[in-house]
Amino acid sequence: MTTLSRIRIGSAPDSWGVWFPEDPRQVPWRRFLDEVAESGYEWIELGPYGYLPTDPAVLREETARRGLKVSAGTVFTGLHHGPAVWEKTWAHVADNAALAQAMGAEHLVVIPSFWRDDKTGEVLEDRVLTPAQWRELTTQTERLAHEVRERYGLRVVVHPHADTHIDSEANVTRFLDATDPDLVSLCLDTGHYAYCGGDSVKLIETYGERIGYLHLKQVDPAVLAEVRADEVPFGPAVARGVMCEPPVGVPALEPVLAAAQGLGVELFAIVEQDMYPCDPDKPLPIARRTRSFLRSCGA
Template structure:
């Protein structure tokens, strides 16, 4: 990975100022939550209580429907635990014409709820071509030129709707087993989408999983980075997953997503690279670990992760 960037001596004098534009947050993925409803997931009330206990105060709400959809109820539940909501999240198919009406409807529902509670972002998670639970193929692994062009057209359209109608910035999210995974695919997205309406979620773990370097990507495309998911992957398991063509769900079940300081990227180096961008960024902690192996595991890991990241400058919560 990248070497530690040289800090500006004038900034090093006041470390708090250097990192002050980076705001740490949390989301349900840090608690192993992938779905709105699932009997293997922790109840949302308990997760929310534990997120507050772990020391977080900034929230990305994760799979829409896990927390209450009603904006008044959502604001009440977040408020009484001291949380500020900054983003919502949703899956949406962009590369199939017949899927667009449902994608638009779903994201308008997300947009309406999250605009009402003062959020600023909506994270678009790309559909995966292998099912997260059964690991069976559900879509083509490679998009045709026609499907790719529609993907870009609808990404721009959805971003425009989110911004113009709800005041939310849409950030596209790379993901294992999706059509936005490798450095080449990410670059292709940057080249084709309209930066006025489509920003990018620098998910550090998924970028590593896709064979990329999030530090180099942040340096190369600083203007496109609008939001961050900060997490790490075990490079040995990443290599094995690709060598043996594992589904992403199997890789997660086998422990590919790890808590820092383990894994890649190097978190101190990454935080320095984010500080060098000199822009306001929400940096949301995650660790893919569905299903949870043991009760209490997410709270312990999240607390330790928050403290470790804070030791390296990511301390604004």
């Protein structure tokens, strides 16, 4: 077994069924912090802004007494719409980046906006960007990455995601080829990339210098086949159980982690098993088993 000495394992509110700052179907934030620590994780992400306390002093106290540290914040953006959305985008980004910085994090995960509503399935815009929209997406992402680095000292890692315009291998590589490697890195989510037909190991081997962060996730191939056949939006697909507990899904995580270790750089690998909404008693046993599985992989 390879010791994954460069991989720092963590988890996130997502693995506890948390998608929104407030939702009666989600576990309370104190329970999330208690259970993620109990599961054996040391690192967490902030999740949706406002779910965890946004006062850094409060959050530092709450995380420190549970032995937890923060790896990243997360923001949603629609940068392909160009300068018209910059101010609104920046207001959202600044709040998240300031809290992440105050908590000692080094990364900001940037997720593109959905082309169809993740709850209702309503089509919000064309699923294919025009060349002009691609230019806006790449140039505005570079601008965002520059501003976030200069003002908050954080590195932007862009997260390819189902039902967004950065999803498949073709779109991910197009995005990488059109952006400055010094500014823009990738948060490779193994589950989302498999959901969209991509090969995570191949991406790491081909674009290794652009991999700045990992989300560890698996998809259930049988459910995925149904979801694709029925053209089910991402939210309902999650409710069907398309994202599953490792190691029963794809991709196999051992070769992904080995390829990441081979890059020779320190990388966070944050477990994210989408399962909104879920029974509040469901996440903890899964988290314990997942942490144990990752230890068996050397992480």
